[in-house]
C-alpha cells in the first residue's frame with residue numbers, strides 16, 4: 001500500500017548530540033503505529049520533526065509522497081498531519097465546548113467575524129458537541145477548561161485534534177500523568193478512533209499493554225536510532241529489543257502468536 005508518511009534518513013543534532021539518527025519509516029494509510037523506547041530515546045523529538053516544530057539537520061519527510069521537510073506546522077496541519085494539542089494550547093478560561101468549537105472553526109478556515117452569523121456558529125457548535133461525545137466529555141461541555149481534571153484535559157486535547165479533521169494523528173503519551181482510573185476512558189477513545197478506520201495514528205506510549213492492544217506495528221527508538229520496526233509480536237520477541245529496552249521485564253509468553 002502507498003505510504004501516507006515516509007521519512008528518509010531523518011536526523012537532528014543538538015550541539016554534538018544526535019537525538020534522531022538516520023530514521024527511515026514508511027507508514028501506510030489507516031495504519032496504527034506505536035513508538036516506544038527508553039527515556040531520552042528521541043521519541044518526542046521524532047514527533048517534533050514530523051509535525052514541523054523542529055527542522056531536521058539531515059533527511060526528508062514525505063506526506064502522501066509530497067516532500068514536507070521544510071513546511072511549517074500550520075502548513076502540515078492544513079495538509080492533514082495533526083499533532084495533539086498540549087494542555088498549554090487549551091484556552092483555560094473558555095468552556096470545553098468553546099475550545100473545541102474554535103478548533104472546528106479553524107479547520108473550516110472561518111474568521112472570528114463570522115461568529116456574527118448565528119447559523120454558522122450553531123453548525124460549528126453542533127460539530128464540536130459531536131467530537132465531545134466521541135471522547136466522552138459531552139457532560140462537561142459548559143465547564144470552564146481550567147476546572148477539568150487532568151485526564152479530562154487530555155480528552156479535550158484529543159477532541160480538539162479530531163476537530164481539525166486531519167488524516168494523520170500524532171498522539172504523544174495521551175495517558176501521561178493520568179490516574180489509573182482515568183486510563184480506560186482514554187483507551188476507549190483511541191479504540192473508537194481506530195475503529196473508524198479513516199485515520200492513520202502514530203502513538204508514543206510507555207504502557208506496553210496499551211501498545212499490544214492497539215498497534216498494527218511498533219517501532220523502537222534507542223539512542224535516536226531505529227532499533228526495530230515490526231508487528232507487536234515481532235517486537236516483543238526481538239532479542240535485541242528485549243535486551244536493549246524491555247530488559248526481559250515483559251513476559252514474551254503472554255504475547256499471542
Ligand SMILES: Nc1ncnc2c1ncn2[C@@H]1O[C@H](COP(=O)(O)OP(=O)(O)OP(=O)(O)O)[C@@H](O)[C@H]1O
Pocket residue numbers: 014019037038039040041042043044045046
Ligand atoms: N531542544 C533540544 N535541545 C537540546 N537537546 C534536546 C532538545 N530536545 C531534545 N533534546 C535531547 O534529545 C534527546 C531525546 O529527547 P526526547 O525528548 O525526544 O526523548 P524521548 O524518547 O521522547 O524521552 P521521554 O520518554 O523521556 O519523553 C534527549 O537527550 C534530550 O535531552
